[in-house]
Amino acid sequence: MSLTIQLKVNGRPVTAEVRPDTLLSAFLREQLRLTGTHIGCDTASCGACTVHLDGRAVKSCNVLAVQAQGREVTTIEGITPADGSLHPMQAAFKACHGLQCGFCTAGMVMCAIEVVTHQPHATEEQIRAGLEGNLCRCTGYHNIVRAVAQGAKAMGVVP
Amino acid sequence: MSAAQPLIGRSVERKEDYRFLTGAGQYTDDITLPQQSYACFLRSPHAHARIRSIDTAAAGASDGVLAVFTGKDLAGIGGLPCGWLIKSIDGSPMKEPKHPVLAEDKVRHAGDPLALVVAESVAQARAAAALIEVDYEVLPAVVDTATAASAKTAVHDIAPDNVCYTWAIGDKAAVDAAFARADHVTRLAIVNNRLIPNAIEPRAANAAYSRADDSYTLYVTSQNPHVERLLMTAFVLGLPEHKVRVIAPDVGGGFGSKIYLYAEETALVWAARRVGRPIKWTAERSESFLTDAHGRDHVSTAELALDRNGAFLALRVHTTANLGAYLSTFASCIPTILYATLLAGQYATPAVYCEVQAVFTNTTPVDAYRGAGRPEATYLLERTVEQAARELGIDPAELRRRNFIRSFPYASPVGLTYDTGDYEATLNRVLDIADVRGFAARKAESARRGLLRGIGYSCYIEACGIAPSNIAGALGARAGLFEAGEVRVHPTGKVTVFTGSHSHGQGHETTFAQVVADKLGLALEDVDIQHGDTGKVLFGMGTYGSRSLAVGGTAIIKAVDKIIAKGKKIAAHLLEASDADVEFAHGEFRVAGTDRKKTFGEVALAAYVPHNYPLDKLEPGLNENAFYDPTNFTFPAGSYVCEVEVDPDTGAVRVARFTASDDFGNVVNPMIVEGQVHGGLAQGIGQALLEGCVYGSDGQLLTGSYVDYAMPRASDLPGFRVDTVKGTPCTHNPLGVKGCGEAGAIGSPPAVMNAILDALAARGVKSLDMPATPYRVWQAIQAAARR
């Protein structure tokens, strides 16, 4: 059985055939070739696959593609400006050395945007709690936490 | 164009970050080839079983299946090799049982692969694998490190007592004599918990065969693609090395686990020609838990002999090291050469003796994991020293200070010669930055909240930049340990550098470019670093043991020196001066004492458009390579202070403060170096507090997912205070660098555990093993209360 879904991905309308049990992560990576979204585990624990669904962070390995029917998905590719510049949160990660191997980075940035959007004045402790769903094995989180605070300022959510 | 100020020493932002931040990185699983097919490995559900039969008929007939292979099909190829021969005390070589790519007669750990299914999709490959019928005769499993040698079951027939080797280092007689005259002996039983590396990118491979030129291309998550190729072609598959190209593209973390030649990529290369299609395999995380080489897993006893003033007289250590079911690529040298040689630490202990018994068990193979032997040595030594201080009533920092090595070079009693260091300096700095003087007030404040506060120290040393090849060879290494680099100057004066080091998070594309740009007087953007492709890079030994800048960087510098030397000759010709009169600085070749000069770009152009050029004496072109074999290890060292708060009602431990002072010699990019320390600290604190691999007595992995294996998350860790800037430069490489990738993971576990034991001392707790989970801390408090 395959189903036709219509949704928006990174601002563009997409119509596609998917199996009912196709995960959103697999749909993005394999059918749309948006490989910036990564798969780091099989228990929905690592957050590397985090994308935005109607503006809220979700683990795309824990959402079916069919559940995105009629909705809007944004991936790391979708927040990247076309002109070669960076989203303020991406820029903050670069400035603060908030990434090393880069594998968790897309999910981390997508989660960070969620954290500061909903908690504009997040303290260090709140930022750490906000990143609970994202594993990083390289940075020890120290510079990621700094990046999220700096990104919040750059995004203008903090005056 | 010359850079305005030196790039070396500056925290420039990383060149590689744009692609990682925008999702444009290309990791192995991101690469899909034309005609791509997919693999699934059938893995043993049992830790130890004889394979009576395998029936693949139904799997072969399943939808979309292209081929099914078992150990019988691969019987003609070699086993996965071990790269280091260790000899036992009696001179006999270690037991080297065959490590088949797919299990042949027996499976020896849960997850051991015994069949490969190739299909049109991953789902079809998995569905087919589930149809393979295996008749197992389940055997008792050998699991426990300490008792493996007395188990009634043998993992391998050639090692009936499960002992791979019994190895020793040091002067046993001198140690015994020192103990006989000691005023005090501190004794400690110590376990170094088994860890699962958990790079966030799971291992993956994609192998293709080209009939056109009878060649293979393998994309693989590797820290060292040339070594991967050499081992795979020469030792296992018998393929011509020059017909195999191994590409390690963007790699999402390694920490050691991606050094080794694994069964999966080997089987894929073998099968790619037979299937006639590229084959991709990406580990599920649950497969990674079962099959990525694990780390640590030592059971030891330590005895430290002291005189009445606290001077260390001798150290005696016995360690049993669990190697798992098979010898992984570097398994044998980790608990020996990379472990026991570090047991002198920062101390002038005159005599050290260590005996290591390495055992096979029905568990996942164990190999190097961030630090690789050195964390085990540091943990054992620093726990012992701290306990000695407590027993003698000497301040733990003071006891260390009394025993520091103070003159260099220093030949240790366990075979290393430390070239330089200043242990007093890092200790003093860390005591200052950590505000140790304020500890008592903080402890009182914690007590008001019902919490027990403790402080713990750790002074570590590590040997990095492995290694002089001749010394390694004498110690049993079966490979060289040099590094290679190539500097290709383009006609426009832009530069591409090819390095045999591999970057999987370390930032080589930036650090190496800083070095080369500075040396050649170029802007950072005019230098590109290429790595990770045997088709591009002339050779390489890869990245591990914090060796990239010290060894790989030096190879590049040697190639740069050759470029400059040739450039001087070209410039001398253009400037009508003698070679000896030409100087090079800030991107300009200049006749000494004059203003006559040629820019680097002008010289490069002349080399490729040699109209006015000394063709009779000099080849055109500007492209040089170099190999560098280090003359010694490098010896980073540092002092760490940890403060914890323990909740005695629940056993929960919180790291309240963590301060690190490291001596890495010179530092090229402080931001990157500090980032490396942060990451190491997280893994070390993770080992101390959270991470522990647990097997059931039947050999089943009980911590086989993130639901049961506790990875450090942001909320588990504090912000770190890290000081890395003022070091003693390494004396034997041109940059004076030592390596920084593993320090945090080496130095932090004992600091954390010493802090917890300090906090719990008032409750009568004297020993505690890692990980200090709330449950375990609570148990220790309960046990002490009953005593």
Place this chain on the structure above:
Amino acid sequence: MSQISYHRPATLADAARLAASDPDARILAGGQSVLPSMRLGLLAPSALIDLAAVGELEGIRSDGRTLTIGAMTTHAAVAASQEVQARIAALAQLARSIGDAQVRNRGTIGGSVANSDPAADYPAAVLALNATIRTSARSIAADGFFTGLFSTALRPGELIGALDFPLPVKAAYVKFPQPASRFALVGVFVAQAGNAVRVAVTGAGPCVFRAAALETALGRSFTPQACDGVRMDPDALSSDIHGSAGYRAHLIPVLARRAVQQILG
């Protein structure tokens, strides 16, 4: 390969009819437990019945005597709700402690309660707050709802529509997380409504349960000290690599004490 079908009913009645017609179908609420189980091969349903289009299941409202939360309300929505914060702040606080931000954006109260995971947070709130579970067929009191490990009083084809929490109440939830999964190793929810004290414990046994000894002690004297003398029987509690039954038994009064402290401010 297995064929799975997908349904997206628009009403609770339609969803219940679909569920009743296929015993091997699974309800997809937030999917945060169902989808990982499917991915690991622990669950292979014949069909998924997605409740996303059932509009009647969403929303939070209060009439002063009852706080009602629709089954498809996400943890994030409960955590952020001013209504919940004003009426039962502990419930918002509990919702904020579930999983992580991504899970809270998808996971739903109805899904969590229907799943009856032994280490889930919501069942402790439902039981301690003496909620009523309104289903597609009837109303079920919390005391009779959670029947065991991953099992509830829900009949085949019966779906949760909403949860009614009686007001007013003073309450607090203290969770001690399992270090890896961050589910509750032990979680204790203490609720005081008038003179009645209810204490529900999650994580410690096969299913959420009320701690009678703590309720008695706190009923006599609603003070932190009242928890100190209470001994829980480890025999009925769970034991695993993260903690023995004895450890869990020890933690229950410790966490209850902290919850009481929070309530008393």
